[in-house]
Amino acid sequence: MTAPRQEAVDERLLIEAAQKDPTRFAELYECNFERVYAYVCRRIGNRDGAQDVTSEVFQQALANLHRFEWRGVPFTAWLLRIAANAIADRWRRSSREQQPGEDDPQPYPVDPVNIEEVERRAMLFRLVATLPADQRRVIEMRFAEEKSIREIAAELNRSEGAVKQLQFRGIQSLRAQLETSLGKKLGEANG
Amino acid sequence: MAEQNYSEQLGEHLERFVDAVIATPRVPLPNADAELASLARIAADLRGLPREDFKDRLKAGLIRRVSMGTGTPVAAEKAASAEPQDGARTTSLPGGRHTIAPYIIVRRASDFIEFLKAAFGGTERFRFPRPGSDFIMHAEVAVGNSIIELADANEQYPPAPQTLHLYVPDAVDAVYSRAVAAGATAIHPPADQAWGDRMGALRDGFGNVWYVAMPKGWTPGPEGLRAIQPYLHVRGAAKMITFLEDAFGAEAQGVAKSPDGKVLHSTIQIGDWSIEVDDAHEQLEPMPCHLHLHVPDADALYARAMRAGATSIEAPTDKPYGRSGGVRDAFGNSWFITTTPERMTAQAPDKAATNAAEPSPRTTLAEESETKAVTPYLCVSDAAAALEFYKKAFGAIETMRLIGPGPKIGHAEFRIGKASVMLSDEFPEFGALSPHSVGGSPVRLRLYVPDVDAFVSRAVNAGATIVRPVKDEFYGDRSGQIADPFGYTWSVATRKEEVSAEEMQRRIDAMMKEFEQESAKTFVPRGFRTVQPYLVAADGPALLDFVKDAFDAEETCRIFGPSGGVHGEARIGDTMLMLGGGVPGQGFTGKLKPAALHVYVEDTDAVYAKALAAGATSMGAPQDHEYGERGAGVKDPAGNYWYIATHKGKSYIPEGLHSVNSYLHPLRAEPMIRFLKGAFGAQEIAKYASPDGVVHHAQVRIVDTVIEMGEAHGPYQPMESMFYLYVPDVDAVYQRALAAGAKIQQEPKNQQYGDRNAAVTDAFGNTWYIATPVRDAQ
Numbered sequence: 001m002t003a004p005r006q007e008a009v010d011e012r013l014l015i016e017a018a019q020k021d022p023t024r025f026a027e028l029y030e031c032n033f034e035r036v037y038a039y040v041c042r043r044i045g046n047r048d049g050a051q052d053v054t055s056e057v058f059q060q061a062l063a064n065l066h067r068f069e070w071r072g073v074p075f076t077a078w079l080l081r082i083a084a085n086a087i088a089d090r091w092r093r094s095s096r097e098q099q100p101g102e103d104d105p106q107p108y109p110v111d112p113v114n115i116e117e118v119e120r121r122a123m124l125f126r127l128v129a130t131l132p133a134d135q136r137r138v139i140e141m142r143f144a145e146e147k148s149i150r151e152i153a154a155e156l157n158r159s160e161g162a163v164k165q166l167q168f169r170g171i172q173s174l175r176a177q178l179e180t181s182l183g184k185k186l187g188e189a190n191g
Numbered sequence: 192m193a194e195q196n197y198s199e200q201l202g203e204h205l206e207r208f209v210d211a212v213i214a215t216p217r218v219p220l221p222n223a224d225a226e227l228a229s230l231a232r233i234a235a236d237l238r239g240l241p242r243e244d245f246k247d248r249l250k251a252g253l254i255r256r257v258s259m260g261t262g263t264p265v266a267a268e269k270a271a272s273a274e275p276q277d278g279a280r281t282t283s284l285p286g287g288r289h290t291i292a293p294y295i296i297v298r299r300a301s302d303f304i305e306f307l308k309a310a311f312g313g314t315e316r317f318r319f320p321r322p323g324s325d326f327i328m329h330a331e332v333a334v335g336n337s338i339i340e341l342a343d344a345n346e347q348y349p350p351a352p353q354t355l356h357l358y359v360p361d362a363v364d365a366v367y368s369r370a371v372a373a374g375a376t377a378i379h380p381p382a383d384q385a386w387g388d389r390m391g392a393l394r395d396g397f398g399n400v401w402y403v404a405m406p407k408g409w410t411p412g413p414e415g416l417r418a419i420q421p422y423l424h425v426r427g428a429a430k431m432i433t434f435l436e437d438a439f440g441a442e443a444q445g446v447a448k449s450p451d452g453k454v455l456h457s458t459i460q461i462g463d464w465s466i467e468v469d470d471a472h473e474q475l476e477p478m479p480c481h482l483h484l485h486v487p488d489a490d491a492l493y494a495r496a497m498r499a500g501a502t503s504i505e506a507p508t509d510k511p512y513g514r515s516g517g518v519r520d521a522f523g524n525s526w527f528i529t530t531t532p533e534r535m536t537a538q539a540p541d542k543a544a545t546n547a548a549e550p551s552p553r554t555t556l557a558e559e560s561e562t563k564a565v566t567p568y569l570c571v572s573d574a575a576a577a578l579e580f581y582k583k584a585f586g587a588i589e590t591m592r593l594i595g596p597g598p599k600i601g602h603a604e605f606r607i608g609k610a611s612v613m614l615s616d617e618f619p620e621f622g623a624l625s626p627h628s629v630g631g632s633p634v635r636l637r638l639y640v641p642d643v644d645a646f647v648s649r650a651v652n653a654g655a656t657i658v659r660p661v662k663d664e665f666y667g668d669r670s671g672q673i674a675d676p677f678g679y680t681w682s683v684a685t686r687k688e689e690v691s692a693e694e695m696q697r698r699i700d701a702m703m704k705e706f707e708q709e710s711a712k713t714f715v716p717r718g719f720r721t722v723q724p725y726l727v728a729a730d731g732p733a734l735l736d737f738v739k740d741a742f743d744a745e746e747t748c749r750i751f752g753p754s755g756g757v758h759g760e761a762r763i764g765d766t767m768l769m770l771g772g773g774v775p776g777q778g779f780t781g782k783l784k785p786a787a788l789h790v791y792v793e794d795t796d797a798v799y800a801k802a803l804a805a806g807a808t809s810m811g812a813p814q815d816h817e818y819g820e821r822g823a824g825v826k827d828p829a830g831n832y833w834y835i836a837t838h839k840g841k842s843y844i845p846e847g848l849h850s851v852n853s854y855l856h857p858l859r860a861e862p863m864i865r866f867l868k869g870a871f872g873a874q875e876i877a878k879y880a881s882p883d884g885v886v887h888h889a890q891v892r893i894v895d896t897v898i899e900m901g902e903a904h905g906p907y908q909p910m911e912s913m914f915y916l917y918v919p920d921v922d923a924v925y926q927r928a929l930a931a932g933a934k935i936q937q938e939p940k941n942q943q944y945g946d947r948n949a950a951v952t953d954a955f956g957n958t959w960y961i962a963t964p965v966r967d968a969q
Contacts, residue, residue: 025253067628
């Protein structure tokens with residue numbers, strides 16, 4: 001309980017700033033977008049749904065920011081709780097739509113938050129931006145735009161083999177960077 | 192060459208996995224090759240990688256939302272604190288109305304109604320034609336959640352078209368096309384706008400300009416989209432905003448200005464609705480128009496507007512549709528201000544759904560509220576779900592339901608037996624908050640029913656939880672308390688016997704006497720509390736010296752036992768500690784019992800320095816913590832953790848805590864709390880957990896002693912500590928502790944030092960001595 005929590009203090013300042021001036025919410029958004037998205041997309045299989053829920057989370061967070069009280073619980077945790085509720089609501093709605101006339105909402109899967117998993121994926125998402133341009137382009141087209149190797153090859157005017165290699169090298173560098181970043185973060189936490 | 196092949200092969204295998212993982216989540220990782228497996232894990236985690244444009248669009252939407260001011264924190268707070276008697280603020284308007292309605296005066300009003308239907312899916316609410324003609328004196332058309340009021344032009348009121356910002360939830364292009372097909376002229380077709388809307392502009396055949404938009408990259412808040420907001424282009428928008436604030440108690444939300452002070456865009460909230468205002472320029476000329484304000488007190492708002500510099504059109508008078516007057520602002524716009532009696536709006540066609548099987552209880556309920564009963568008005572987080580719950584759990588009969596503003600329930604009424612209850616969704620923007628938002632309700636609802644046991648059991652089956660089980664009470668009721676899922680507590684009772692006030696008094700006196708006798712049994716020795724930490728160190732005397740040197744502890748007892756151990760007692764502030772263990776050179780073989788303790792002192796820095804001087808090592812230098820304490824940490828030579836803290840408040844010790852508080856670091860807090868509740872009747876008084884269940888901090892109270900805990904993290908790992916408890920009946924508590932899962936360490940027995948005690952070990956390795964003094968200790 002006496003461990004330094006500089007990160008938490010910084011975050012608190014950001015929150016207080018945004019509570020006074022909502023335009024400062026953009027900074028909180030920048031810090032937390034990947035985390036929320038990583039959490040949501042793991043639980044909502046399709047992209048449209050994940051985007052809807054992520055939007056909803058930040059809209060709600062913005063609208064309710066004045067209610068956020070600092071009690072040492074990270075802001076991310078608060079966002080993820082909103083996300084968990086939004087996902088649960090979605091489940092309830094969809095189960096109601098599927099079974100009209102059903103009185104009780106269907107139980108929805110309760111999936112506990114694994115903060116490490118969320119942090120790891122959020123960091124991975126952020127690291128994509130640091131890849132060399134051609135690797136980054138391929139990774140984004142493949143995973144974000146969900147294009148096939150053939151489509152990417154056609155669009156970039158390269159051979160399929162070359163695209164596969166770019167994808168391979170991109171994933172390799174992401175792995176290396178992720179290890180470095182996570183290691184660093186771990187070191188900070190222990191230091 | 193071989194390496195090249197391997198890399199190519201890996202690339203191929205990886206692509207096969209990527210292909211599978213994109214198509215479907217939860218593809219098992221390949222396990223044939225460790226290198227491939229580790230890359231595949233990265234690929235699996237990349238699934239669903241967010242699109243960059245999504246992140247940017249959402250951000251733009253949020254910023255836009257802040258500048259539009261819909262549901263910003265500032266707006267919500269202002270709304271909550273606004274004075275309701277003045278200005279145009281209102282809690283809710285029945286009949287689907289909002290505070291602001293555009294009042295559009297056109298030629299051929301009946302054609303305009305047809306246009307609104309064809310272009311925007313408008314529904315006609317009603318029209319009043321001039322008798323014997325098709326000249327429309329007044330009509331109303333709902334578009335989405337907005338109502339447009341309109342009338343045919345006459346000599347007194349020539350046509351006054353206006354600019355309207357129409358939001359549709361989706362398919363804005365289709366709406367735009369429909370409007371063109373219905374006769375509107377395109378100004379510019381829908382295009383994605385920088386602020387996160389897709390928007391196009393049209394001019395209809397009646398002179399109105401429509402900005403037709405849908406949100407793109409942002410989603411509206413819980414209040415839903417405002418379908419139509421009047422858009423005023425004026426010369427001198429800043430002055431206009433000031434006027435609206437002064438005259439109507441408007442809230443300017445997000446005013447965007449150019450460097451030369453022109454208002455580029457602003458959203459101005461009046462009551463529950465908003466208009467947009469900006470400075471006119473060549474393409475956007477002013478179109479002075481009529482707006483209708485529906486307010487709780489037309490006279491007051493009229494007077495206020497006049498004070499703010501408006502000119503009178505007509506002072507409020509009673510009209511067939513309510514009390515109404517009008518003013519004109521300095522920019523040529525007319526503002527009609529109307530208060531409609533509730534009974535008239537309730538009759539107006541709207542989305543209200545009433546239970547047809549029940550006679551409308553409207554008047555009787557109103558009469559009842561005025562004359563006989565106080566009617567509870569519940570605000571809940573999900574009114575529709577709450578109504579269903581009350582029907583199922585309490586056999587409630589819904590008698591009224593009004594929808595709006597937005598999709599929420601603005602008002603509903605139901606009956607339980609003969610009792611009436613009103614209910615609404617929460618509207619944070621109007622200060623209507625549910626128990627879920629404010630952390631519970633202090634008001635308990637009391638309900639008499641024919642059979643309390645049956646009632647409670649039905650409610651519990653439907654999802655209520657028991658707060659106090661049903662039992663016979665001294666005042667003649669059989670009663671119990673249940674909590675509903677929406678944060679309200681219901682005290683449900685059945686009258687069993689009529690008890691006179693004298694008899695009640697007699698029964699209370701008897702109960703009090705019994706209670707006093709019970710509490711008169713002093714079993715906690717003077718100066719002690721129910722729970723004492725008992726620190727056991729290899730060098731007991733050194734530990735005693737340490738607490739004296741570091742914390743100015745007052746040593747009250749130091750006894751050397753025959754088997755080479757020492758028992759000591761020392762007081763720090765208001766707390767007695769027990770300390771003991773071995774004596775150097777005496778071959779102590781007992782188990783060491785270090786503990787973590789939260790010590791509140793007047794000057795953390797000074798005590799920290801003294802503790803280091805007394806031989807402790809630092810775990811963290813003094814620093815200010817976000818939870819309102821200055822704190823530091825030290826570890827003494829015996830391995831105890833001391834969290835030294837100064838609370839910033841009236842006293843340096845927070846209310847309810849002690850000078851020294853035991854601090855546990857269990858791996859999981861819940862089972863620990865459960866054990867303390869079960870074994871020692873602990874009460875949970877605070878718990879701060881993250882949504883994934885990590886308990887960062889919790890406090891429980893055992894009779895008079897607070898024990899704190901935080902789940903283990905970093906250097907703060909579980910310790911096997913020892914505690915000494917004073918209880919009224921050692922044997923009974925011992926049995927309860929065993930029932931709660933503790934293991935026997937020592938069965939109850941009388942000790943020569945005057946206590947009858949027992950010892951148990953909990954599942955976390957802590958030892959609990961349970962003691963009742965049986966004779967005065969020597």
